[in-house]
Each structure stands twice: as C-alpha cells, then as structure tokens.
Amino acid sequence: xxxxxxxxxxxxxxxxxxxxxxxxxxxxLGWLAQRHYMVADWTAAxxxxxxxxxxxxxxxxxxxxxxxxxxxxxxxxxxxxxxLVGRYQRIKPDFTLDFINPDTVPEQVRELDISAxxxxxxxxxxxxxVLANPAxxxxxxxxxRMARRGDRWLVFLAGHGERDPAGEANHDFGDWTRRLAQxxxxxxxxxxxxxxxxxxxxxxxxxxGPTTALLPGEADLIRGYLDRGGNLLWLEDPGPPHGLESxxxxxxxxxxxxxxxxxxxxxxxxADPAFALVTGYPPHPVTAGLQAxxxxxxxxxxxxxxxxxxxxxxxxxxxxxxxxELGGLEGDVRYDEGTDERPGPLLLGxxxxxxxxxxxxxxxxxxxVLVIGDxxxxxxTYLGNGANLDLGLAAMNWLAGDDRLVAIPTRIAPDLSLExxxxxxxxxxxxxxxxxxxxxxxxxxxxxxxxRRR
Amino acid sequence: xxVFTLAAHELRRLFLSPLAWAVLAVVQFIxxxxxxxxxxxxxxxxxxxxxxxSPRGLTDIVAVPLLGNTAIVLLLVVPxxxxxxxxxxxxxxxxxxxxxxxxxxxxxxxxxxxxxxxFLGIMLAxxxxxxxxxLLGGGLDFGLLAAGLLGLALLLASFAxxxxxxxxxxxxxxxxxxxxxxxxxxxxxxxxAGGLAESGESAVLRGLSLLRHYESLLTxxxxxxxxxxxxxxxxxxxxxxxxxxxSDRLQN
Numbered sequence: 001x002x003x004x005x006x007x008x009x010x011x012x013x014x015x016x017x018x019x020x021x022x023x024x025x026x027x028x029l030g031w032l033a034q035r036h037y038m039v040a041d042w043t044a045a046x047x048x049x050x051x052x053x054x055x056x057x058x059x060x061x062x063x064x065x066x067x068x069x070x071x072x073x074x075x076x077x078x079x080x081x082x083x084l085v086g087r088y089q090r091i092k093p094d095f096t097l098d099f100i101n102p103d104t105v106p107e108q109v110r111e112l113d114i115s116a117x118x119x120x121x122x123x124x125x126x127x128x129x130v131l132a133n134p135a136x137x138x139x140x141x142x143x144x145r146m147a148r149r150g151d152r153w154l155v156f157l158a159g160h161g162e163r164d165p166a167g168e169a170n171h172d173f174g175d176w177t178r179r180l181a182q183x184x185x186x187x188x189x190x191x192x193x194x195x196x197x198x199x200x201x202x203x204x205x206x207x208x209g210p211t212t213a214l215l216p217g218e219a220d221l222i223r224g225y226l227d228r229g230g231n232l233l234w235l236e237d238p239g240p241p242h243g244l245e246s247x248x249x250x251x252x253x254x255x256x257x258x259x260x261x262x263x264x265x266x267x268x269x270x271a272d273p274a275f276a277l278v279t280g281y282p283p284h285p286v287t288a289g290l291q292a293x294x295x296x297x298x299x300x301x302x303x304x305x306x307x308x309x310x311x312x313x314x315x316x317x318x319x320x321x322x323x324x325e326l327g328g329l330e331g332d333v334r335y336d337e338g339t340d341e342r343p344g345p346l347l348l349g350x351x352x353x354x355x356x357x358x359x360x361x362x363x364x365x366x367x368x369v370l371v372i373g374d375x376x377x378x379x380x381t382y383l384g385n386g387a388n389l390d391l392g393l394a395a396m397n398w399l400a401g402d403d404r405l406v407a408i409p410t411r412i413a414p415d416l417s418l419e420x421x422x423x424x425x426x427x428x429x430x431x432x433x434x435x436x437x438x439x440x441x442x443x444x445x446x447x448x449x450x451x452r453r454r
Numbered sequence: 455x456x457v458f459t460l461a462a463h464e465l466r467r468l469f470l471s472p473l474a475w476a477v478l479a480v481v482q483f484i485x486x487x488x489x490x491x492x493x494x495x496x497x498x499x500x501x502x503x504x505x506x507x508s509p510r511g512l513t514d515i516v517a518v519p520l521l522g523n524t525a526i527v528l529l530l531v532v533p534x535x536x537x538x539x540x541x542x543x544x545x546x547x548x549x550x551x552x553x554x555x556x557x558x559x560x561x562x563x564x565x566x567x568x569x570x571x572x573f574l575g576i577m578l579a580x581x582x583x584x585x586x587x588x589l590l591g592g593g594l595d596f597g598l599l600a601a602g603l604l605g606l607a608l609l610l611a612s613f614a615x616x617x618x619x620x621x622x623x624x625x626x627x628x629x630x631x632x633x634x635x636x637x638x639x640x641x642x643x644x645x646x647a648g649g650l651a652e653s654g655e656s657a658v659l660r661g662l663s664l665l666r667h668y669e670s671l672l673t674x675x676x677x678x679x680x681x682x683x684x685x686x687x688x689x690x691x692x693x694x695x696x697x698x699x700x701s702d703r704l705q706n
Contacts, residue, residue: 011701011704015697015701018697019694019697022690022693022694022697023690026686026689026690029682029686030661030682030683030686033678033679033682033683033686034661034679034682036678037677037678037679037682038677038678039675039676039677039678040675040676041597041674041675041676042597042598042600042601042674042675042676043595043597043598043601043673043674043675044595044596044597044598045511045595047673047674048673048674048675079669083673412509413509413510413511413512413513413514413595414511414593414595415511415512415513415592415593415594415595416500416503416504416509416511416512417500417512417592417593418493418496418497418500418512418588418591418592419591419592420588420590420591420592421590421591424590424591425591427590428490428493428587428590429490431587432482432486432489432490432583432584432587433483433486433487433490436479436482436486436580437479437480437482437483437486438479440475440476440478440479440482441475441476441479443475444472444473444474444475444476444478444479445472445475447469447470447472447475448472451470
C-alpha cells in the first residue's frame with residue numbers, strides 16, 4: 001500500500017475515532033457493571049454479610065431508610081461506615097448513606113447532640129435515632145424500634161406544678177421529650193382534676209415532681225391505673241410527698257428524708273455538694289450499655305420495703321462516700337452519725353416489675369414501674385451531662401416495652417490461634433528469609449557470570 | 455498455538471536476564487521480613503483475641519496486611535519487568551522482524567503478556583507459600599485468603615497490562631518504566647485527590663482507583679464490580695497496545 005499524506009491523515013482520523021469509541025465502550029461496560037452487581041462473601045465467619053436477623057428485618061421494611069454519618073474526612077472511618085451500610089444496601093437498595101463533616105454544621109451537631117466521631121443518624125418514616133457507634137447491632141436494633149412502633153403516648157401528670165414536658169425552662173423536660181418524640185414516643189399532659197381519668201391509650205404515666213399536693217381522688221385514680229397494669233415513671237424530688245404516700249405504699253417504696261450529698265463531686269470540680277454521681281450500673285435493661293457517669297442534682301434516696309407483689313431491682317445506686325443530708329448545705333457539711341442521716345451507698349432508682357396475667361397493652365406480659373429520687377437529671381439544664389440523656393431514653397424504652405433486643409450473633413473467625421513449634425518457626429524464618437532469597441540471588445549471579453564469560 | 459510459543463519464549467528470556475532473579479530475590483526477602491513482623495504482632499495479640507466480641511483471625515492479621523504491602527512493593531517492581539517487553543524490540547530493530555513474521559499483532563501482544571503473567575504467577579506462588587506455611591501451627595480462613603490472592607493476581611495482571619502498553623509507546627525502556635510507575639501510582643492514589651464526597655466526580659475518581667478495588671477484595675467480599683473493573687482495565691490496555699502496534703505496522 002502506498003502511503004500518501006492523504007492516506008496518512010485518513011489513518012490518523014480512523015485511529016482517533018477508534019480510540020474514542022473504544023474508550024466509550026469500556027466506560028459504558030464499566031457503568032453497567034457498577035449498576036448490576038453481586039457480592040459473594042468468601043470469609044469463613046461471614047463477616048461481610050448481614051446476620052439472618054438483620055436481613056429479615058431489613059427485607060420487611062417499607063420505604064426508604066436514610067442514614068447520615070457525621071464523620072470528618074477520615075478515610076478509614078468512612079470506609080468502615082460505607083462497608084457497614086453497604087451490607088444493608090445490598091438487601092435494600094433504597095437505603096441511602098450521606099456523609100457530613102461535623103465541623104461544617106456545628107448547629108446540627110448541637111441539635112442532634114452528636115458527641116462521638118462517626119455517629120449515625122437513622123431516619124425512617126419520619127422518625128429518627130442517633131447512634132453513637134456504627135455497628136450492626138446498634139443499627140438493626142434502632143431500625144427495629146422505628147419499624148415496630150406506632151406512636152405511643154406518654155401521659156405527664158399536670159396541675160400540681162409538675163415539670164412541663166414541652167417547656168423550655170431550666171427545670172422542664174422539653175429537650176428530653178423532643179428526643180423521645182423522634183423515636184415515636186409522644187408526650188401529652190393530663191390534668192386529672194379536669195379530665196377525670198387517665199386515658200386508655202397511655203403507654204407510660206409520668207409523675208414528674210409535683211410541688212403541691214394531689215387530691216386524694218387523684219391519687220386514687222393513679223392507684224387504679226396501677227391496679228389495671230399500667231406502666232409508671234415516678235420522678236420524685238426531695239421534700240414532702242405531696243399526697244402520694246398511698247402510692248408509695250402500694251409500690252412498697254419509701255423516700256428517705258433529706259438530700260443526697262456526695263463528697264466525690266468536689267473531685268470533679270463541682271462546688272455544690274448536693275449532686276449525686278452514679279458511676280457503675282447494675283445489669284438491667286435500663287442501664288445496659290451505659291458507661292459514662294450520670295449526674296443527679298438534688299436527689300432523694302429510696303428504700304424498698306421487702307415483701308409485696310412487686311419484684312424490685314436496683315437500677316441506680318450512689319457511691320459509698322455519699323449520705324442523706326438533713327441540715328442545710330451552708331458551711332461545713334458532713335455526715336452526722338447518730339441522727340437520721342444515712343450513709344451511702346444509697347438507692348436512687350429502683351425498677352419494679354410484676355407479671356400480668358393477660359393485660360391488654362402490657363409490655364410483654366409484665367407491668368413496669370420505675371421510681372427515681374430525682375427529676376432534675378432529665379431537665380433541660382442537666383440532660384446533656386454524662387449519660388443522663390441515654391439513661392432517660394433507655395428508661396422510657398424499657399417502660400414502654402421497646403427494649404427487646406435483636407441479638408446479632410458474634411462472628412468468630414476459625415483461625416484464632418497459632419502455635420508454632422520451635423522447629424517450625426525456625427524453619428519458616430530460614431526458608432523464607434534466608435534460603436529462598438539467597439538461592440534466587442545465587443541463581444541470578446551464576447547466570448550473569450556464565451553469560452559474561454561466554 | 456503461536457501465542458504459547460511466544461509466551462514460553464518471553465518467559466525464558468526473562469529468566470535469562472539477571473534482573474528477573476534479582477527482583478524475585480529482593481521481593482522475597484522484603485515480603486518475608488514483613489510476614490515475620492506480622493506473625494510477631496499476631497503472637498502479641500493472640501491472648502487478647504479471645505476476649506474480643508468479633509475477633510479477627512490469623513488470616514486477617516497476618517495474610518491480609520502482607521498482601522496489602524505486597525501490592526505496594528510490586529507497584530515499584532512490575533514496571534522494571536514490563537519496560538523491556540516491546541520497547542527493547544523497537545530499539546534493537548527486532549520489532550520489524552517480529553512484525554513481518556506470519557503473526558498477528560494480537561498474537562504478539564498476547565504472547566508477551568502471557569509470558570510476563572507466567573513470571574508474575576511464579577512470584578504469586580512464592581508469596582502465597584508464606585501464609586500457607588502457617589498451617590504448620592494453626593488454621594487459616596481459606597476463603598479470605600483465596601479472595602486476597604485473587605485480588606493480588608488481578609492487580610498484578612492490571613499492572614502488567616498497563617506496563618505493556620507503556621512499553622509499546624516508546625523505544626526507551628527507562629521512559630516506559632517511569633511512565634508505567636507514574637501511571638500506576640496515579641491510579642493508586644486517585645481517590646486521595648478526589649476528596650471524600652459521596653457523589654459526583656469524586657465517586658467516579660474513587661471508582662477508577664486501583665487501591666479501592668483491591669482493598670475491597672482483601673476484605674473477603676468478592677464483588678462483581680471489582681472483578682469487572684480489573685477485567686475492563688486489562689482488556690482496555692491490551693487492546694490499546696495491539697492498536698498501537700498495528701498502526702506502527704501500517705505507518706512503516
């Protein structure tokens with residue numbers, strides 16, 4: 001073939017056209033391969049696959065799940081989250097993941113109360129939950145809670161100076177109930193004197209520190225509610241019992257006089273001694289998973305009277321260096337022996353349960369009551385301290401019967417142990433580190449030498 | 455079966471040069487060193503592993519990092535092996551001989567490529583022997599190891615394809631080596647530059663990164679997206695090399 005400038009130009013054009021078309025084809029194939037894919041997990045423990053429990057739950061969800069991860073531009077952390085959420089995405093394609101750098105949205109971070117790097121916010125059907133650590137166990141259980149629950153009503157007693165569930169004042173519960181509402185637990189106030197009854201759809205009744213006495217008829221209504229198997233959260237501040245003596249008696253609980261004073265607080269730089277710290281938690285669904293210290297300002301101690309129909313479990317206990325102070329808090333505050341003051345550890349919160357035969361709306365055939373000698377720890381001022389918020393959310397989940405956990409089996413790798421005998425380990429070192437490299441090098445040198453001689 | 459004859463010829467030629475032997479020896483020594491360090495680490499962690507919730511095993515702690523490091527070492531080494539494939543023939547004026555032989559360009563390129571793959575296969579076998587030697591004193595997660603070795607094999611085949619193409623472009627072996635190394639490194643770190651946003655250009659950049667697809671296979675999850683990436687990568691550079699030699703033949 002003769003090569004003329006003309007045919008050369010044609011050839012060049014032809015080459016260029018081929019190149020463009022070929023790269024377009026490769027790009028198209030690549031795009032198609034990204035769209036339609038499958039993943040096989042080759043690991044022995046199935047580490048890259050969702051557990052049976054998770055995948056069944058995910059398959060039953062309708063509508064999109066949105067996950068927002070708050071992580072800085074840290075590739076290792078983001079990859080971990082991407083892989084974890086990818087396992088869900090394989091089963092449910094409308095499971096979306098977005099990353100947000102928390103440094104760029106400080107107001108969102110404050111509003112959602114995100115403390116840990118890598119926190120996830122899950123949104124499903126208008127509800128949302130914040131998870132501090134990204135793990136399959138946490139995600140699946142949050143989805144389970146969000147999927148299972150229709151809206152439930154928390155009834156807050158009103159009319160006696162109780163804390164307002166929607167209030168923004170320092171001592172009110174606005175922040176806490178907003179977080180509860182996001183998970184589907186809605187708060188409403190009921191004034192018994194006006195309404196005359198506790199609503200039938202009440203999931204949990206909350207008595208949050210009345211400051212004036214309840215009428216005897218109102219106390220009777222509450223006792224009747226308990227008799228019918230209702231769940232109750234009772235937050236009582238130090239002071240006179242405000243007409244609830246009969247309720248305490250029914251529950252077999254007694255409030256000790258005085259305020260809890262904890263000498264340990266001074267170590268933490270808290271000048272006010274009337275703060276009780278709880279640092280360790282007994283095993284109970286309410287406190288499971290809590291590690292941080294929780295803080296209880298102006299708390300009262302409890303005592304449980306043995307006997308009665310209730311099964312009681314201590315949930316919160318103060319430290320040994322605390323006591324109930326009867327006097328004022330000015331000047332030198334110390335434990336006075338020989339008076340009515342009690343030394344720690346003191347009972348601060350107790351969970352009472354009672355099996356129900358066949359009660360409607362009960363939490364797993366069990367009536368649940370939680371009595372805590374403090375209301376301030378959930379108030380707007382103190383909610384953000386330590387584990388207070390987590391404790392408040394877990395307490396309500398337990399009371400409303402949403403504490404059933406989806407258990408994710410742990411994945412045990414089959415190769416956890418290595419026991420090399422001395423001769424085997426010497427063999428490995430000698431063969432791989434000495435014999436092989438030296439042998440290869442000698443072979444190469446010999447070859448080079450022989451070729452040079454030729 | 456001219457392709458295999460050419461491949462065997464290429465392999466023999468590689469082993470006749472001291473370079474191949476030196477490369478094998480150095481790679482073996484460095485990787486053995488890393489392997490032993492990884493075993494040491496596992497021995498330190500071993501007592502604590504049982505207490506963890508979902509502990510990682512021997513394969514995960516020893517073999518997976520070894521394969522990850524191998525990729526970096528071979529990123530440096532493969533350009534040295536591929537640089538002479540075609541550029542040497544071009545420089546030594548033997549290319550026209552080869553071209554005028556009764557062979558298609560496809561056969562020439564595939565033959566040379568397969569010869570190099572055979573050499574890399576030997577290297578892979580040497581690397582795989584290290585984790586397998588642990589069977590003397592413990593169990594292994596064979597699925598995870600197989601996924602990692604598959605990933606390394608695909609990665610090496612991709613390196614070789616790109617190196618072959620670069621070698622076809624130039625008559626200077628060193629230029630071919632340096633440009634192969636540069637291109638591989640760029641493809642390796644492509645996702646660093648792209649930022650970390652989840653959509654838009656950076657997602658595309660991440661999709662093009664060699665590192666990303668390799669790491670995904672190292673977790674033991676064999677994803678058809680990663681396999682397709684490597685397959686298309688190899689195919690693209692082989693076809694481009696064949697095209698390049700074809701147009702050379704016409705223009706001479």
